[in-house]
Amino acid sequence: MNMRFSGDDLSSRTLSIIDDLKHLEGPLLPILHAVQDAFGYVPDEVKPIIAQALNLSRAEVHGVVSFYHDYRHQPAGRHVLKLCLAEACQSMGGNELADSAKRLLGIDMHATTADGSVTLEPVYCLGLCACAPAAMLDGEVHGRVDANRLAGLLAEVRR
Numbered sequence: 001m002n003m004r005f006s007g008d009d010l011s012s013r014t015l016s017i018i019d020d021l022k023h024l025e026g027p028l029l030p031i032l033h034a035v036q037d038a039f040g041y042v043p044d045e046v047k048p049i050i051a052q053a054l055n056l057s058r059a060e061v062h063g064v065v066s067f068y069h070d071y072r073h074q075p076a077g078r079h080v081l082k083l084c085l086a087e088a089c090q091s092m093g094g095n096e097l098a099d100s101a102k103r104l105l106g107i108d109m110h111a112t113t114a115d116g117s118v119t120l121e122p123v124y125c126l127g128l129c130a131c132a133p134a135a136m137l138d139g140e141v142h143g144r145v146d147a148n149r150l151a152g153l154l155a156e157v158r159r
């Protein structure tokens, strides 16, 4: 998802998300998830809106967004590649696979290729530990991924 939203759009959609979810116990994380689902990332502009609605400081909201790997600070590319860096995958070459992906794409983790095609993100267990190392490309999980297979998957979506 790589859409741009106007300030008004960001505010009104964020306010309606807050309205829907503020009754939950511990509403901050679900609200941030819903905001990311709506915009593809958590824009800086919405943090004060959320802070005010939940009676938190902006620093608290910012701290939570920074702490969790799941939240993006920038819009994602057209495709999102998540590579598992949790223990089972690490022991089966997950770090080396991540290095191959970085070289292949010419970017680091949490970054997007210059052409906007792929965002690379770490993930910590995809529930596919028995088929490590695991990856997820645009929501689809793949097990026993090696550098060649990864290059093939990426070539397919970047065509």
Ligand code: FES
Pocket: 084, 085, 086, 087, 088, 089, 090, 124, 125, 126, 127, 128, 129, 132, 133, 134
């Ligand atoms: S540790 Fe990678 S899928 Fe579980």
